[in-house]
Amino acid sequence: MSKKAYVRAHTNIALIKYWGKRDETDFLPMNSSLSMTLDKLYTDTMVVFDEALPQDSFYLNGEKQGEKETQKISKFLNLFREEKNTAIRARVESINHVPTAAGLASSASAFAALAGAANLALGLDLDPQRLSTFARRGSGSATRSIYGGFVEWDMGTCSDDSFAVPVDDAGWDIGMVIVAVNQKAKEVSSRIGMKRTVETSPFYPAWVESAKRDILDIKAAIAAKDFIRLGEITEANGMKMHGTMLGAEPPFSYWEPDSIVAIKIAQALRKQGIACYVTMDAGPNVKVLCRLSQAETIKQALLEHFTEDKLIITKPGKGIRELTPA
Numbered sequence: 001m002s003k004k005a006y007v008r009a010h011t012n013i014a015l016i017k018y019w020g021k022r023d024e025t026d027f028l029p030m031n032s033s034l035s036m037t038l039d040k041l042y043t044d045t046m047v048v049f050d051e052a053l054p055q056d057s058f059y060l061n062g063e064k065q066g067e068k069e070t071q072k073i074s075k076f077l078n079l080f081r082e083e084k085n086t087a088i089r090a091r092v093e094s095i096n097h098v099p100t101a102a103g104l105a106s107s108a109s110a111f112a113a114l115a116g117a118a119n120l121a122l123g124l125d126l127d128p129q130r131l132s133t134f135a136r137r138g139s140g141s142a143t144r145s146i147y148g149g150f151v152e153w154d155m156g157t158c159s160d161d162s163f164a165v166p167v168d169d170a171g172w173d174i175g176m177v178i179v180a181v182n183q184k185a186k187e188v189s190s191r192i193g194m195k196r197t198v199e200t201s202p203f204y205p206a207w208v209e210s211a212k213r214d215i216l217d218i219k220a221a222i223a224a225k226d227f228i229r230l231g232e233i234t235e236a237n238g239m240k241m242h243g244t245m246l247g248a249e250p251p252f253s254y255w256e257p258d259s260i261v262a263i264k265i266a267q268a269l270r271k272q273g274i275a276c277y278v279t280m281d282a283g284p285n286v287k288v289l290c291r292l293s294q295a296e297t298i299k300q301a302l303l304e305h306f307t308e309d310k311l312i313i314t315k316p317g318k319g320i321r322e323l324t325p326a
């Protein structure tokens, strides 16, 4: 007998970053983080559990993946199999819907979609909060992709209470312009980068302390629907995270010349009265948090340096949901 489910999950961008684990096996973070789920970037995943399958298989964008990638998926599915007390194997098919040339494929939407599909296919009936603790063990940022809008990942005290909490549906005038600076594979993965920072950067303890304050402040800004404050806290938090990497041994940075160009354009727009704030993750791409109603104006300014295909405007996205197979 086969059991299948098809689920969509959107990616998210952290406004207060997760950068560092206190437990690497369980993906427990050093600090709570807060993100915005994005409408434009998502992953659709179909999972079929079937007793007739000899082993797990994984297809990404129509291509069968090798042993290493498939093992990652198997390890993640084991969490669900253990919960269900079964050894049944699965075929996983994922499609990443990321605008071409963006280079923004994300482990957040991937593991959130897989978690959602495995949960449904095995009939586990995990509630969203519990499901987020499962998604977390695929990739930390996936914890937050279970919900839409603004989402907090509460660091918790143990594996069971380190979960996502919906904060606000972000149904106000909010958007993001993504500047896809380049799509080369990163030299330092986020997993390795955060580990090196925790272990060697003298700035790291200060980062954790200030992130604790930032999360309280940003939640207050969201409650007050204070966009300017939200943007200021976002930009400052991201910069502090990147500062910790410069203090690591050996030091590293994800920035490229074009990242700085994008940041300068956003700063110049701000001087002209357009509220827009930048944040960057473990890569050179720049995300400009803005009012959705001003996103097109910001895009026009960026077009003076970047080509159309590198610029993506998105509004806040929804949480995971089941899809009907075609």
Ligand code: DP6
Binding pocket: 013, 014, 016, 017, 018, 019, 027, 033, 107, 138, 139, 140, 141, 142, 190, 191, 280, 281, 282
């Ligand atoms: C800079 O979630 O990719 O994007 O948990 O090791 O899979 P793992 O890391 P990942 O790290 C994301 C780091 C970040 C900040 C964030 O999304 O909060």
